Amino acid sequence: MKLATLRNGSRDGRLLVVRKDGLAGAPSPEAWPTLQRALDDWLAAEPALRLLSSELDAGLQDGTPIDPLRLGAPLPRAYEWVDGSAYLNHVRLVRRARGAALPPTLETDPLIYQGGSGDLLGPHDAIELHDPAWGLDFEAEVAVVLGDTPLGVTAAGAARHVQLVMLANDCTLRNLIPDELAKGFGFFRSKPATAFAPFAVTPDELEAAGAWRDGRFWGRVRSRYNDQVVGDCEAGPEMHFSFFDLIAHIAGTRRFTEAARCRTPSQAAACHAWQKPGRSRSSKVGPR
């Protein structure tokens, strides 16, 4: 299944289910107008979205042609954006370029940072560079969207929490990095908004093409700067830490993300009693 988000003037856009060829799509059912809403209620939303997807693919629905210029990031804003260095050759090259040492735990302890997630760029948005001295760089990345992921999940248990796979362009203001990292708190100003490719696909879509295995995307990722190819690699073989490894790492001391539920049965009983029935659809998110 292939999903996209149409810009419609709202903050989260309008979720579209996209035909396999990427050329036409249809708005998701009313109950899940945005991808975030669908993720919040995935058990119920996924079958409905897949039904629409299969109807589009079978030609039972025409859909509406998709203009890529109207698409935002699949998730135009998200509750977390966690970026990790799974390709050790990249780490080696980047550190060499700025004359920084490699961490001794490079091969056993993933390099991870938390990035901004309130403003995620769409595939055709301008990448703004307000001062050329900042030194804008770009970097192709494979990303996954997690469903609720419990604290302490193992790599072996991580597969079922991967709902979607996406491509991203991680922008970096390279010249701001040395001073920022010297302070010891990691990246912040050196990482402006991240941009995303238009489509998010479910892992089975890649699996069917032999391109999703062992928590890795086994496909070719080609990067162009205008018309010039600047990167062209097989994403699978050199991914040292799999997504499952990375998920286990980040969930070691945190959960992703089951916010605001009533945390105990007695809390649930108490707060449900307070909530007047049928007050607002949107304040009720289905069970998971």
Added chain:
Amino acid sequence: MKLATLRNGSRDGRLLVVRKDGLAGAPSPEAWPTLQRALDDWLAAEPALRLLSSELDAGLQDGTPIDPLRLGAPLPRAYEWVDGSAYLNHVRLVRRARGAALPPTLETDPLIYQGGSGDLLGPHDAIELHDPAWGLDFEAEVAVVLGDTPLGVTAAGAARHVQLVMLANDCTLRNLIPDELAKGFGFFRSKPATAFAPFAVTPDELEAAGAWRDGRFWGRVRSRYNDQVVGDCEAGPEMHFSFFDLIAHIAGTRRFTEAARCRTPSQAAACHAWQKPGRSRSSKVGPR
């Protein structure tokens, strides 16, 4: 105006407007059932919330008694959580305790990191420590909630983007810090979920009490561990960087956060044409 979020089984809870004494409150108007929804549409939401607030304070509405055990964080999940070290004495003490050097730009360049924001704990949630060897620590913090904040905003222009002020408990797994910072990417596993005090207040509420000036909270923040007072400080005088300074710093290369809007007029015309009118209330967020 004082706001809180009631746990109701949904991810974002139910927004309450709270009487000045904090003992009773009423659900926000239907159009803004959650604090995030209100923030997304603040120009329209704020006057409606303030009207309800004044009715509660004037006794024109009884409200419903508030049980603090039923409250979550005012924002049970958020699109960004950015934590800065504005109290330099704290930086000096923490670094001395772990034998780390002070950054040379300590007084001119704020220490900032991006923290997790998908799971923000409520005032009575358990703070989980799954391995005592991690060394759990806690830390009182004053926090502000931003409305849409443009890239490049100055400190002088930052005031109008501060919508709410909150108190937080920043938990840290101290013993995970040295190895994590040695990798050079900042905190991640050493920062579990942050906890929040139950109420969020508008700055004018503090101003009226002389406790909000120059982008700082001028009040006493007392920290207790069980019954023992472990911190008791005047939050105003020692705040080296004001919130306005910190906002200007973090917005230097990013915006917070106007996601998924149609970025150009032609995009807007195109995507509005695609969107069928009246499809879904929730996909339309009011103008700001």
